[in-house]
Amino acid sequence: MRRCQGLIAVFTFVVVLTVFCLIIWGASRPFKAEVAVKSLTVHNLYIGEGSDFTGVPTKILTVNSTLRMSIYNPATFFGIHVHSTPINLVFSDISVATGELKKYYQPRKSHRMVSVNLVGKKVPLYGAGSTITESQTGVVVVSLKLKFEIVSRGNVVGKLVRTKHHKEITCPLVIDSSGSKPIKFKKNSCTYD
Ligand SMILES: *[C@@H]1O[C@H](CO)[C@@H](O)[C@H](O)[C@H]1NC(C)=O
Numbered sequence: 001m002r003r004c005q006g007l008i009a010v011f012t013f014v015v016v017l018t019v020f021c022l023i024i025w026g027a028s029r030p031f032k033a034e035v036a037v038k039s040l041t042v043h044n045l046y047i048g049e050g051s052d053f054t055g056v057p058t059k060i061l062t063v064n065s066t067l068r069m070s071i072y073n074p075a076t077f078f079g080i081h082v083h084s085t086p087i088n089l090v091f092s093d094i095s096v097a098t099g100e101l102k103k104y105y106q107p108r109k110s111h112r113m114v115s116v117n118l119v120g121k122k123v124p125l126y127g128a129g130s131t132i133t134e135s136q137t138g139v140v141v142v143s144l145k146l147k148f149e150i151v152s153r154g155n156v157v158g159k160l161v162r163t164k165h166h167k168e169i170t171c172p173l174v175i176d177s178s179g180s181k182p183i184k185f186k187k188n189s190c191t192y193d
Contacts, residue, residue: 025156025161028077036071037067037185039068039184040118041182042176045177047132058125058126060124061096065118066116067146071150072110073110081155082104082150087100094125097120097123099117145170
């Protein structure tokens with residue numbers, strides 16, 4: 001009889017805990033990190049003639065830029081761990097510059113401005129390079145795409161209840177070598193899926 005009561009107690013505890021976790025999980029689901037790409041500053045952009053590692057002559061591109069974005073954690077009762085997949089500047093399917101947002105912790109109900117250095121050094125452009133032209137004043141203009149994903153995880157109740165969200169971000173943009181004025185992004189400049 002006593003053993004039976006013990007079993008019932010354990011069983012009841014498990015059921016209550018499960019229901020509790022399910023409720024917390026349901027309550028935490030709507031809270032997704034909100035990302036807004038703010039600006040890209042091009043520190044330098046250089047196109048030259050060169051060759052790839054096998055010696056094939058091609059145009060090569062070197063770029064150094066800084067991406068700024070704001071991230072908001074709307075969750076009222078848990079913090080999140082945020083990081084990104086490689087952040088790429090893509091020029092006709094070639095990644096010409098890359099960087100990464102290192103993992104950090106963001107408390108509940110908080111905003112954070114982050115910046116990431118996107119760098120590419122002597123990247124061969126092959127056939128695609130012929131579409132890039134230089135103006136008479138020596139200004140190079142390149143249309144490309146910014147592509148990456150932001151991943152956020154919340155340990156809502158230790159490791160028992162966790163949330164995980166991905167946000168896929170794509171922004172078309174045009175950069176040039178004329179100066180270091182930041183390129184500003186509006187709300188609808190990027191797609192956030
Ligand atoms: C890129 O530019 C920033 C700011 O000017 C500088 O601090 C950084 O060292 C540069 N990085 C590379 C790889 O050139």
